[in-house]
Amino acid sequence: MLSSFAAQWLPAIEAEMRAVLASEENAVAAHYGMMHYHMGWVNAHFEAESLPAGKRLRPLLCLMACAEMGGTPAQALPAAAAVEILHNFSLVHDDIEDGDETRRHRPTVWKLWGVPQAINVGDAMFALSFAAVQRLADRGVPAATTLAALRIFTEMCVALTEGQHLDMSFETRSVVPVDEYLRMIQGKTAALIGASVAIGGLVGGAAPGRDEALRRFGQSIGLAFQIQDDMLGIWGDPSVTGKAAGNDILRRKKSLPLLHALGDADVGADLAKILERADFGAAELPTALALLDAAGSRAYAATLMESYYAAGLSSLQAALGERAEQSLLGSTAQWLMQRNS
Amino acid sequence: MLSSFAAQWLPAIEAEMRAVLASEENAVAAHYGMMHYHMGWVNAHFEAESLPAGKRLRPLLCLMACAEMGGTPAQALPAAAAVEILHNFSLVHDDIEDGDETRRHRPTVWKLWGVPQAINVGDAMFALSFAAVQRLADRGVPAATTLAALRIFTEMCVALTEGQHLDMSFETRSVVPVDEYLRMIQGKTAALIGASVAIGGLVGGAAPGRDEALRRFGQSIGLAFQIQDDMLGIWGDPSVTGKAAGNDILRRKKSLPLLHALGDADVGADLAKILERADFGAAELPTALALLDAAGSRAYAATLMESYYAAGLSSLQAALGERAEQSLLGSTAQWLMQRNS
Numbered sequence: 001m002l003s004s005f006a007a008q009w010l011p012a013i014e015a016e017m018r019a020v021l022a023s024e025e026n027a028v029a030a031h032y033g034m035m036h037y038h039m040g041w042v043n044a045h046f047e048a049e050s051l052p053a054g055k056r057l058r059p060l061l062c063l064m065a066c067a068e069m070g071g072t073p074a075q076a077l078p079a080a081a082a083v084e085i086l087h088n089f090s091l092v093h094d095d096i097e098d099g100d101e102t103r104r105h106r107p108t109v110w111k112l113w114g115v116p117q118a119i120n121v122g123d124a125m126f127a128l129s130f131a132a133v134q135r136l137a138d139r140g141v142p143a144a145t146t147l148a149a150l151r152i153f154t155e156m157c158v159a160l161t162e163g164q165h166l167d168m169s170f171e172t173r174s175v176v177p178v179d180e181y182l183r184m185i186q187g188k189t190a191a192l193i194g195a196s197v198a199i200g201g202l203v204g205g206a207a208p209g210r211d212e213a214l215r216r217f218g219q220s221i222g223l224a225f226q227i228q229d230d231m232l233g234i235w236g237d238p239s240v241t242g243k244a245a246g247n248d249i250l251r252r253k254k255s256l257p258l259l260h261a262l263g264d265a266d267v268g269a270d271l272a273k274i275l276e277r278a279d280f281g282a283a284e285l286p287t288a289l290a291l292l293d294a295a296g297s298r299a300y301a302a303t304l305m306e307s308y309y310a311a312g313l314s315s316l317q318a319a320l321g322e323r324a325e326q327s328l329l330g331s332t333a334q335w336l337m338q339r340n341s
Numbered sequence: 342m343l344s345s346f347a348a349q350w351l352p353a354i355e356a357e358m359r360a361v362l363a364s365e366e367n368a369v370a371a372h373y374g375m376m377h378y379h380m381g382w383v384n385a386h387f388e389a390e391s392l393p394a395g396k397r398l399r400p401l402l403c404l405m406a407c408a409e410m411g412g413t414p415a416q417a418l419p420a421a422a423a424v425e426i427l428h429n430f431s432l433v434h435d436d437i438e439d440g441d442e443t444r445r446h447r448p449t450v451w452k453l454w455g456v457p458q459a460i461n462v463g464d465a466m467f468a469l470s471f472a473a474v475q476r477l478a479d480r481g482v483p484a485a486t487t488l489a490a491l492r493i494f495t496e497m498c499v500a501l502t503e504g505q506h507l508d509m510s511f512e513t514r515s516v517v518p519v520d521e522y523l524r525m526i527q528g529k530t531a532a533l534i535g536a537s538v539a540i541g542g543l544v545g546g547a548a549p550g551r552d553e554a555l556r557r558f559g560q561s562i563g564l565a566f567q568i569q570d571d572m573l574g575i576w577g578d579p580s581v582t583g584k585a586a587g588n589d590i591l592r593r594k595k596s597l598p599l600l601h602a603l604g605d606a607d608v609g610a611d612l613a614k615i616l617e618r619a620d621f622g623a624a625e626l627p628t629a630l631a632l633l634d635a636a637g638s639r640a641y642a643a644t645l646m647e648s649y650y651a652a653g654l655s656s657l658q659a660a661l662g663e664r665a666e667q668s669l670l671g672s673t674a675q676w677l678m679q680r681n682s
Binding site: 143 | 359364368369371438456462463484485487491495498499501503505507509510521524634666
């Protein structure tokens with residue numbers, strides 16, 4: 001069901017994004033070319049290239065929410081394009097902020113064209129994501145609904161920058177309490193998924209209150225999704241994830257299980273001491289993992305993930321009633337929770 | 342008249358911007374603190390500081406356009422705040438892109454808190470400028486009008502990134518034709534002034550077509566304003582501008598008069614040769630200025646500036662009729678053209 005929905009709508013999502021990220025003007029061809037490169041549509045010489053597209057999870061959730069509310073997904077395509085373009089804007093700027101030189105096995109925009117152009121390319125995609133939302137009005141969506149969608153979209157953009165601010169500020173701190181971490185991923189990951197679902201629902205005709213329930217569903221699922229990601233980063237099967245066992249521990253990444261163990265009264269100090277060692281590496285990994293076990297960090301993360309998943313389902317029931325679990329959104333949430341990479 | 346209008350509305354513009362750039366949440370206090378620092382409201386320790394505010398030219402033009410269309414300026418305050426916040430977002434990112442370490446005699450945001458946080462602070466102000474426009478609906482502006490305002494605002498944001506792209510790409514080129522330069526400042530400077538006036542007019546009740554005439558007025562005045570800036574950067578009185586005589590020539594800044602002279606069939610090659618010298622400085626300035634004179638570059642710029650000013654007035658007449666020159670907008674345009682710093 002999910003793969004047939006995706007197969008049906010992915011080409012239209014891609015076409016809508018291409019229509020938004022377009023200019024006829026030759027003088028700014030490189031400006032748009034860099035956007036197209038980031039999207040995986042062209043290579044570094046701006047020649048057409050067909051990279052496998054990303055999952056496009058957010059736009060698909062947007063269209064599903066529209067369908068579940070009885071709307072026509074085609075009408076929500078501008079919103080679907082908007083959330084995916086916004087997501088990609090944030091990746092362009094994140095890559096600069098984190099100093100990441102590759103993304104999806106290719107050099108990042110800043111690496112190829114420099115930080116100044118990359119900042120500006122991100123800004124353009126940011127602006128164009130708003131232009132995409134406004135195209136809703138061209139598809140017959142009433143002005144008041146389009147405006148409501150823009151409000152949700154804008155609040156999410158602000159939340160995204162707040163989450164990013166917190167994430168960057170964590171880098172300069174040795175101790176980050178778990179609740180602050182959850183506040184961070186609420187802004188950095190969950191807000192966008194929440195907005196994707198809420199806006200799709202609004203376009204599909206969700207009555208006031210229902211779009212809010214859909215937003216809460218998306219946010220909860222987004223939190224569960226991120227915690228799952230954190231767990232896979234430590235305990236994922238290397239043959240499936242393509243990353244080394246304990247990868248995020250080796251990178252000292254402040255993800256949920258590690259922060260939980262660091263905050264543990266019994267093992268926290270020991271774990272911190274190991275991580276602080278200049279020569280920390282694969283040899284110390286078993287000891288570090290044993291400390292996470294002793295703190296019960298894996299079970300803690302799993303329980304938290306499941307509670308967010310349950311909260312998400314409960315919000316979905318508030319929006320859809322009894323059919324929630326069997327719905328497209330319910331099945332997608334379930335499918336996401338079963339992934340192993 | 343202008344100063345009394347400014348005195349009347351500047352405090353309300355400032356209050357509206359403060360209401361938009363605000364968060365009650367302690368965890369993100371530094372995120373908003375950096376925005377407040379850039380706006381000149383606090384110092385680097387986030388303590389209240391009363392720096393003299395900027396000219397606030399764009400928000401004042403927005404409110405004036407609203408008044409001229411018979412509207413209540415108070416209703417357009419959210420739009421006025423939006424254009425000024427957007428302008429300031431662009432300054433935060435420009436400072437990173439240009440590597441500028443000071444602005445208004447204080448360290449820039451990136452200089453104090455690093456490039457990653459500064460990119461993110463700019464992104465937040467970008468998002469919040471959209472939130473500001475949406476506050477129009479809270480002041481009783483109809484959804485369709487608010488949406489129309491958002492469209493103009495978004496198109497302007499895209500134009501801004503296009504202008505910035507062109508400006509940055511000029512740095513890597515030795516020759517830039519004058520028409521490409523004009524296309525650049527059209528995006529980088531004129532689009533925002535055009536949007537400020539058009540949106541103010543829309544909120545004030547401008548009939549379709551009239552807001553477009555107002556936009557053309559703002560754009561033309563914006564182009565004239567930038568060319569005037571270029572002239573002051575070369576021939577301005579150092580005792581008034583606070584900059585050295587011929588400052589922009591010494592900096593090899595690709596402004597209109599210099600590009601005109603470089604494109605001159607007779608003197609262009611000679612001028613290029615002088616500018617390329619590694620030891621180019623004050624000693625060569627008289628020769629360079631003489632070549633600009635020989636090319637007639639000052640007269641060329643003055644004539645172009647006046648033609649944009651005249652085109653602006655003509656657009657203003659299309660919007661306001663005979664009273665255009667005596668209107669707030671007409672007087673402001675005239676006042677801008679008389680400035681000497």
